[in-house]
Amino acid sequence: MREIIICDDELDVAVELAEWFGRNKWGAVAVDSAEGVRRCILERKKSIDVILTDVMMPREDGVSLLCSISASDMPHVFCFMTGVYDSIFVRVPNCDVVFRKPLSLMQVEGAIKRILSDKGV
């Protein structure tokens, strides 16, 4: 079972995504802050396959979260989702893909699976 952490300050979005992934046999966790993601990484014994996070969040945004994760804890796939259309996020290193809200859950899952496959995970 693949593990995914979904982070959005709008917790409804994260929960809906987590439900979708959960239904499709993913181990999914929904959190509402970057701090929640780091806590989750620490608490989980298993490595995290995917982190899907919102970019614009209070206190700490998604880019800052990405930069703060150590190489050992880095998941196989790191994805952004954003409601703000700005190409700057595309050029963030270690970011595999940026999803634009509103999301198609099926497409998101498909895209993530393709990246995992491409990376041979």
Added chain:
Amino acid sequence: MYLMLNFMWSKYELKWRIYVTLVLSVLTAGLFVSTAVLFVQNNAQRNALQGSIRSAGWVAYQAKLESIKFAMSVEKCAVAQVLCNRGELGLNAAILASRIAVLSDSEEGSQIANIQEFKYDLRTFFAYFSALSDDLLSQSSENISVDTQLQIMRSQSDSVDKLLSEILKSAVLVNKDITIREQLINNKSVELAFLMLSASSIGLVLFMAFEMKRRRRLLSEVFEMRRIAVEHGQELMDLLDAIPVAITLASDNLTTYSNVAFKDLLSNFGCSNEFLLSEIGAALAVDARSTSLSLVVEGVARNISFMSNNVNWLGQSTAIFAIEDRTHAMDYERQSLISARLMLLGELASSIAHELNQPLAVIAAAAENAIGSVASGKLDNEYIKKKLQNIIRQVERADKVTQTILDMARQDRVQTEPFSVIKSLHVSIGFVSHQLRLANVDVEVVIKCQTDCIVVGGPSVVEVALLNILLNARDAFDGMEVQYQKKLRVDLQCTEEVVYIIITDNAGGIKKEILDKVFLPFVTSKESSGGTGLGLAIARRGIRSMGGDINVQNTADGAQFILSLPLKRVFS
């Protein structure tokens, strides 16, 4: 008189002052003439009196002389009978009797001071000598019985001589007294008094003439000043004609002057000045602080701003109205406001997109989850219901976002509608709340007003002003450490007439160099981030058009914007 003149001069109109001066001059001249006439008459009477008194002395002297003559005739008869002439003696007695009568009863005789004391004796002697005269003259052929008659006549002659001597002495004393008094009077110089009277009169006349001349000079100066004032008045009217602001003067509801711009304005509007002034008067009657007015003239909407005041114009209390046709200016300002709103919308575009995409993301995900649930064959009605309810909540949320955008983008139909400042405050804060939240700014709103704080104007004017201030505050926090506790406090306070919105941040304040210029166009501290420097300028102009103002000051750790607006008065 001088004081009286001055008093009258200062109190009454010019023509009355002239009349009074003339009357006083005539009266003064009359007084002088009367005094002179009285003096002359008095002098004449005195001379006449002196003459009569001297005549009295003469009468006494004549009587005394006749008594001596009579005594001589008696003595002559006593010396020699042949020398005695009965007729001559009788004639002397008759003359003496007549002199005594004159002395006793004539006006001249009565002038002698103590003649009353001698009147009885004089009348007795008059009777005696009259009778003696008659007796002597009627018996002219007979000799006088010498011894007896002569003895009696000598005795009577002595007695009357003594009496007349007394009277003559008294008359001489009186004349001497008169002479002494005359000398005294002459020494005291009646002429001096006359000269003094003349001198004072002449002085008065000269003074009056001098005063008249001075007053005439003052009068001519007044006329000159009036002429200059009229000339200046004409110059002032020429100046008013050259001013592009419409100006009219009205006194007692009658227009006394209108400049060219005012006539042009009336011509442009196609209305009468009475109509325009009555509309202004009606607006002032409703609210004395009114400075603007919307009119529909000939089916065309017009906006004017006006100022009125009472002035003294050519000695009359006059109302002066300065009127400006703001129709085109307000159109321009409206366009500026729309531009400002659109600029804000552009600046907030990403935020708006985020605000809309968040509910859309939830809706899409919830719907997809519901479909996924159905597709899995495990139909869970509760789950589906939960998803649909979530979708409805998010739709409502998205609707609020779009409503806010519409509120922001709307064009106010009228710029003078009553609206709640509190509602505008909520709209503005709601619009930027997400931005502020993302910037980790804690927003605190404290409303201390008991009412809805209704003001008159355009709601979007207030909202644009608040958004500019709030977004400036957000930008001021840029670059600050994450750990710094960013605070933005919005206070809404009311007095009876004014509502204050006070926005305070702790972002370090505005640079001193631009603190007093932040409301000028193109002044910005955000050159690097592309600030145009127009936001606060437009905001202040809009707020001032509503009779309010925006001011800024630095606090200990940030900046404080104070926005004030006049509350709408409720008239019963």
